[in-house]
Amino acid sequence: MKKVNNVLIIGSGPAGYTAAIYASRSGLNPTLISGLEPGGQLTITTDVENYPGFENPIQGPWLMEQMKKQAEIFGTTIINDYVKNVNFRQFPFVVETEKEIFNSYSVVIATGAKAKWLEIEGEKDFMGLGVSACATCDGFFFKNKVVAVVGGGNTAVEEALFLSNLCQKVFVIHRRDKFRAEKILQERLLKKKNIEILWNQEVEKVIGDKKKRCISGVEIFNNKNKSKRELAIDGFFVAIGHAPATDLFKTKLKMDNEGYIITAPDSTKTNIDGIFAAGDVTDKIYRQAVTAAGMGCMSAIEAESFLNFKKII
Ligand SMILES: Cc1cc2nc3c(=O)[nH]c(=O)nc-3n(C[C@H](O)[C@H](O)[C@H](O)COP(=O)(O)OP(=O)(O)OC[C@H]3O[C@@H](n4cnc5c(N)ncnc54)[C@H](O)[C@@H]3O)c2cc1C
Numbered sequence: 001m002k003k004v005n006n007v008l009i010i011g012s013g014p015a016g017y018t019a020a021i022y023a024s025r026s027g028l029n030p031t032l033i034s035g036l037e038p039g040g041q042l043t044i045t046t047d048v049e050n051y052p053g054f055e056n057p058i059q060g061p062w063l064m065e066q067m068k069k070q071a072e073i074f075g076t077t078i079i080n081d082y083v084k085n086v087n088f089r090q091f092p093f094v095v096e097t098e099k100e101i102f103n104s105y106s107v108v109i110a111t112g113a114k115a116k117w118l119e120i121e122g123e124k125d126f127m128g129l130g131v132s133a134c135a136t137c138d139g140f141f142f143k144n145k146v147v148a149v150v151g152g153g154n155t156a157v158e159e160a161l162f163l164s165n166l167c168q169k170v171f172v173i174h175r176r177d178k179f180r181a182e183k184i185l186q187e188r189l190l191k192k193k194n195i196e197i198l199w200n201q202e203v204e205k206v207i208g209d210k211k212k213r214c215i216s217g218v219e220i221f222n223n224k225n226k227s228k229r230e231l232a233i234d235g236f237f238v239a240i241g242h243a244p245a246t247d248l249f250k251t252k253l254k255m256d257n258e259g260y261i262i263t264a265p266d267s268t269k270t271n272i273d274g275i276f277a278a279g280d281v282t283d284k285i286y287r288q289a290v291t292a293a294g295m296g297c298m299s300a301i302e303a304e305s306f307l308n309f310k311k312i313i
Contacts, residue, residue, distance in 0.1 A: 004092045006028040007106050008104035008108070010109050011245075012038050012068065014293040016034075016279070017070070018294075019303075020296075023300040024076045026300065026304050028307070028313070029077070031102065032076050032078050033097060039061060041113075042060035046060065083248060084097060091105075093105070093274065107276070110278045110292075111281050112279055112280045114245065117238055121204070121206065130236060133237065136162065136287075138237075139235075142167050148170070148172070149173070150237070153181055153239075153241065156172065157186060159239045160195055161185070161192065170196075171196050204218075204220065219231075242284065262282070274306050
């Protein structure tokens with residue numbers, strides 16, 4: 001008979017690896033499928049200063065490598081493959097990758113999310129060198145400096161408010177003449193003396209010096225009077241939304257209208273017993289490595305209880 005896994009973890013970001021560390025230390029011999037981005041989002045950043053336990057900044061890829069090794073040491077089987085289909089109606093559950101079909105009594109979904117980018121010239125080149133999609137993560141690097149946030153929804157306004165407490169000046173660049181953000185947030189924004197809103201402006205290019213590893217500004221286009229100019233800034237925050245990696249689970253699990261998997265309060269349990277979701281795939285508020293890791297821990301503990309309850313272990 002084909003082997004049935006106790007726990008199958010989909011995703012190798014902080015949530016997936018933490019679930020793997022806990023599940024393997026509980027003797028559950030988990031299998032983790034790493035996906036196309038082994039290590040997840042932190043592998044595309046440089047300095048990480050807010051993951052607890054490190055006095056000095058650490059590199060995102062290094063941190064993820066440590067998590068991987070820790071998961072492997074305790075007995076996680078890591079498979080470099082990509083899940084293309086799942087069947088959660090059948091029990092044991094079925095998870096199909098490009099190369100194999102897995103059966104498992106429980107599944108932890110830790111497929112994360114991706115920031116949406118503007119896809120303009122220079123944006124990719126200066127990612128981590130002045131271009132960011134996370135004020136909580138990178139705002140501190142721009143303390144007392146001049147930054148800009150692009151976007152018009154809640155995220156953009158919240159990022160601008162956060163940055164206004166750290167930075168000398170914050171521009172909010174929006175392509176329309178009004179925000180989509182909640183009224184209360186807009187009111188808070190308008191009260192801030194160091195925030196300036198640039199209405200009807202579109203960012204066309206990020207300008208910087210690769211050798212100096214920093215940006216010097218952005219080129220903006222005024223869609224009302226059709227003029228172009230350069231705005232001098234030290235940091236550029238793209239806040240036009242995030243997309244959870246949940247296409248695979250559409251119609252198979254309960255999700256909200258933005259595609260985030262819905263979990264029970266204070267839990268990683270989804271609407272199907274034995275299927276758990278952890279990290280950015282279910283979190284549109286905090287989106288941090290440490291919160292993703294925390295949820296990964298919860299998912300492994302909850303998976304173990306489920307397996308116990310079902311008398312599988
Ligand atoms: C540039 C940048 C800088 C950041 N800096 C910080 C910081 O300084 N501090 C901080 O706390 N947070 C930071 N963050 C946020 C942090 O990286 C995320 O909150 C965290 O990585 C979320 O972890 P996760 O495990 O939920 O998902 P992710 O890290 O997004 O990992 C998702 C995983 O799922 C896998 N996957 C997706 N689809 C499939 C599939 N179909 N089959 C198999 N696998 C799949 C991917 O390969 C990936 O391994 C930053 C994010 C970015 C983008």
